[in-house]
Amino acid sequence: MSIAIESLQLIKRYPGQKKEDRPAIDTIDLTVESGQLYGLVGPDGAGKTTLLRILSTVMEPTSGSARLAGFDVMKQSEDVRALLGYMPQAFSLYPDLTVMENLKFFADINGVSAQKQKTRIDELLEFARLTEFTMRRSENLSGGMRKKLALACALIHDPKILLLDEPTTGVDPVSRRELWRLLSKVIQQGVTVLVSTPYMDEAERCNTVSIINRGRVLISGAPAELEAQLPFRIVEVKAKPRRALRAVADRTEGVIRWRAVGDRLRLSVSDPAKVMPRIEAELKKDGAEISILREASLLMEDVFIHLVEKQEAQS
Amino acid sequence: MGQGFRRMATMVRKEWLHIIRDPRTLGLVIFMPVMMLVLLGYAVANDVEDLPLAVADLSHTDASRALVEKFTVSGFYLVTHTAQSEAEILEMLDAGTVKAGIYIPEDFGRRISTGGSGTVQFYIDGSNPTVAQTAQLAAETVSQATSQEILVQRLERGGAGLTISLPIDTRIRYLYNPNLRKMNFMIPGLVAVILQIQTLLLTAFAIVREREQGTLEQLIVTPVRSWELMLGKILPFVLVAFLNVAMTVGVGAFLFGVEVAGSLTLLAILSLIFLLGSLGLGVLISTISQTQMQAMYMSSFIMMPSFLLAGLLYPRDNMPWVAYYAGYLMPVTYFLEIVRGIMLKGVGLATLWVWVWPMAVFSVVVFFASVFMFHKRL
Numbered sequence: 001m002s003i004a005i006e007s008l009q010l011i012k013r014y015p016g017q018k019k020e021d022r023p024a025i026d027t028i029d030l031t032v033e034s035g036q037l038y039g040l041v042g043p044d045g046a047g048k049t050t051l052l053r054i055l056s057t058v059m060e061p062t063s064g065s066a067r068l069a070g071f072d073v074m075k076q077s078e079d080v081r082a083l084l085g086y087m088p089q090a091f092s093l094y095p096d097l098t099v100m101e102n103l104k105f106f107a108d109i110n111g112v113s114a115q116k117q118k119t120r121i122d123e124l125l126e127f128a129r130l131t132e133f134t135m136r137r138s139e140n141l142s143g144g145m146r147k148k149l150a151l152a153c154a155l156i157h158d159p160k161i162l163l164l165d166e167p168t169t170g171v172d173p174v175s176r177r178e179l180w181r182l183l184s185k186v187i188q189q190g191v192t193v194l195v196s197t198p199y200m201d202e203a204e205r206c207n208t209v210s211i212i213n214r215g216r217v218l219i220s221g222a223p224a225e226l227e228a229q230l231p232f233r234i235v236e237v238k239a240k241p242r243r244a245l246r247a248v249a250d251r252t253e254g255v256i257r258w259r260a261v262g263d264r265l266r267l268s269v270s271d272p273a274k275v276m277p278r279i280e281a282e283l284k285k286d287g288a289e290i291s292i293l294r295e296a297s298l299l300m301e302d303v304f305i306h307l308v309e310k311q312e313a314q315s
Numbered sequence: 316m317g318q319g320f321r322r323m324a325t326m327v328r329k330e331w332l333h334i335i336r337d338p339r340t341l342g343l344v345i346f347m348p349v350m351m352l353v354l355l356g357y358a359v360a361n362d363v364e365d366l367p368l369a370v371a372d373l374s375h376t377d378a379s380r381a382l383v384e385k386f387t388v389s390g391f392y393l394v395t396h397t398a399q400s401e402a403e404i405l406e407m408l409d410a411g412t413v414k415a416g417i418y419i420p421e422d423f424g425r426r427i428s429t430g431g432s433g434t435v436q437f438y439i440d441g442s443n444p445t446v447a448q449t450a451q452l453a454a455e456t457v458s459q460a461t462s463q464e465i466l467v468q469r470l471e472r473g474g475a476g477l478t479i480s481l482p483i484d485t486r487i488r489y490l491y492n493p494n495l496r497k498m499n500f501m502i503p504g505l506v507a508v509i510l511q512i513q514t515l516l517l518t519a520f521a522i523v524r525e526r527e528q529g530t531l532e533q534l535i536v537t538p539v540r541s542w543e544l545m546l547g548k549i550l551p552f553v554l555v556a557f558l559n560v561a562m563t564v565g566v567g568a569f570l571f572g573v574e575v576a577g578s579l580t581l582l583a584i585l586s587l588i589f590l591l592g593s594l595g596l597g598v599l600i601s602t603i604s605q606t607q608m609q610a611m612y613m614s615s616f617i618m619m620p621s622f623l624l625a626g627l628l629y630p631r632d633n634m635p636w637v638a639y640y641a642g643y644l645m646p647v648t649y650f651l652e653i654v655r656g657i658m659l660k661g662v663g664l665a666t667l668w669v670w671v672w673p674m675a676v677f678s679v680v681v682f683f684a685s686v687f688m689f690h691k692r693l
């Protein structure tokens with residue numbers, strides 16, 4: 001397997017950041033193999049945008065290096081740009097141009113031949129389901145349609161590597177699913193995709209995930225691997241009244257932490273076999289009515305919360 | 316090159332779309348010059364002193380020297396050049412090195428000493444009416460005072476000084492702007508101002524807008540080179556600026572009767588050179604501004620002093636020396652002299668060369684510096 005994206009000891013300190021502050025990107029080593037769907041997961045301000053900007057040659061790192069398909073992002077930026085598609089976090093197409101004009105502009109500026117454009121533009125319009133909206137100005141598109149147009153523009157010149165910064169943020173659930181469907185099509189065509197997202201459930205769709213927080217990679221690996229590495233399991237409880245349930249979760253021994261998800265609580269526990277009976281007893285003692293009490297599968301979100309709390313505790 | 320040219324053409328096409336999609340701005344851009352023509356038409360008057368004066372004294376007599384002395388003592392004039400003929404004085408006026416000239420013919424001294432009347436030819440650069448009017452008044456006052464002195468001397472000598480006519484007959488001729496119309500002074504100035512404002516502001520805005528919109532981030536990852544991007548952004552505005560110059564000159568000619576005396580081609584070519592520098596400044600501003608607001612302030616910071624110091628509203632001749640020499644740092648100063656020279660005096664490149672080369676050097680340096688400094692990075 002060849003390596004599509006690689007960063008070494010990457011550091012980025014913004015001009016506004018003082019020497020004693022933690023830089024926005026703090027020594028990141030990243031390796032993405034060709035043909036992968038690679039996820040960068042992290043909360044707000046983790047450094048996802050900064051990292052993607054450096055990899056896409058938009059911004060220069062303070063130190064360290066990065067290569068895309070073997071080309072250095074600093075010294076060989078033009079070679080990198082030729083095989084790169086990039087979709088920034090913020091909407092970055094021309095609002096006063098129509099869907100078609102935007103597509104044509106990015107096709108022309110990327111040197112896509114007129115002959116090739118004919119088929120490629122139709123193909124992408126179809127792919128993004130924008131065929132009926134070609135004459136509409138992009139400022140008048142819905143959030144989901146804008147993202148799809150931006151994706152189409154990023155794909156216009158058949159890039160080998162695609163960098164996407166939070167493609168599904170601010171998009172309704174239906175469009176979100178559609179965008180992921182589009183991404184899987186792109187992957188099938190052999191494109192390497194590096195995508196950032198704040199959503200854990202999206203991370204689970206990736207081949208490999210790196211969890212980043214405060215400029216550092218906390219852990220990387222396949223989602224299943226990461227879940228298996230956790231030193232705890234999850235117990236799911238639903239009971240009424242909820243106040244009693246919370247009180248029990250707080251005081252029961254062996255519960256490391258808990259969080260509410262929908263109408264139930266997810267408890268992180270060291271040993272479910274020991275803790276579950278205790279909880280049941282406590283809840284009954286308080287007169288609560290239990291409807292669900294079972295061990296649940298680990299989610300990326302649990303991995304993430306665990307790692308972030310660990311990092312926060314360390315610093 | 317072929318690829319690069321195509322990418323630049325793509326940028327130009329896109330920029331055109333932005334221009335025509337925003338009719339309000341376009342309207343403002345096109346009608347601003349006419350508005351300014353009317354607004355700035357009411358120029359502010361000013362005092363005159365130490366106007367550079369060229370003297371051609373062919374008489375070489377005490378009488379002629381006394382007359383010149385009187386001009387100097389008056390404080391209105393400063394003899395900066397001497398000449399040997401009327402033609403030479405005219406040349407200096409053409410080049411703008413002096414604002415007035417006095418020609419004293421060979422027979423002046425003889426005529427005065429024989430009790431006759433000597434004729435003196437006085438020239439005033441009328442391009443700037445406020446200066447010219449004061450200069451005329453000063454010249455008349457000086458020659459009359461001198462005449463009276465000579466008369467008194469003659470009477471004291473008790474000679475046959477019974478001639479009533481004044482001994483010195485000063486003939487004043489206005490050059491370039493015989494009717495002393497302010498519009499003649501303002502319109503060339505406006506051409507310079509419009510070119511400067513339009514190109515500087517519009518280019519700065521056009522580039523900063525891409526930064527604000529976030530589209531610059533998207534452009535950076537395309538293969539477009541810095542200079543293609545710059546030229547693509549700039550060219551449509553060169554066209555707009557030329558349209559504006561044509562409109563101003565047209566309105567000047569048809570509405571205010573200010574005809575272009577010199578070559579339109581030369582005016583266009585030299586304007587283009589000036590534009591280059593202005594566009595370059597616009598690009599420089601855009602590279603250091605994050606928002607259109609910042610670009611706006613930065614532009615005013617450059618434009619305000621350049622208009623004040625270049626002599627658009629106030630003649631530079633009357634400025635304190637600091638302001639006077641600071642004016643030489645502004646490319647508009649040179650361009651203003653060039654436009655006035657071509658439009659009012661009808662002079663050619665040879666005469667204008669002293670103004671052309673510093674402007675050309677400035678433009679080329681700024682333009683290439685700006686393209687060089689514009690990095691395709693955030």
Ligand SMILES: Nc1ncnc2c1ncn2[C@@H]1O[C@H](COP(=O)(O)OP(=O)(O)OP(=O)(O)O)[C@@H](O)[C@H]1O
Nearest residue numbers: 014016017024042043044045046047048049050051
């Ligand atoms: N231009 C800048 N100047 C100074 N600091 C910056 C700048 N841009 C980002 N930062 C800081 O760098 C850190 C990383 O920001 P970045 O935008 O990369 O995070 P992110 O993971 O993309 O967050 P989000 O989910 O909000 O998009 C943050 O602490 C942010 O405040």
Ligand SMILES: [Mg+2]
Nearest residue numbers: 048049050089
């Ligand atoms: Mg971000």
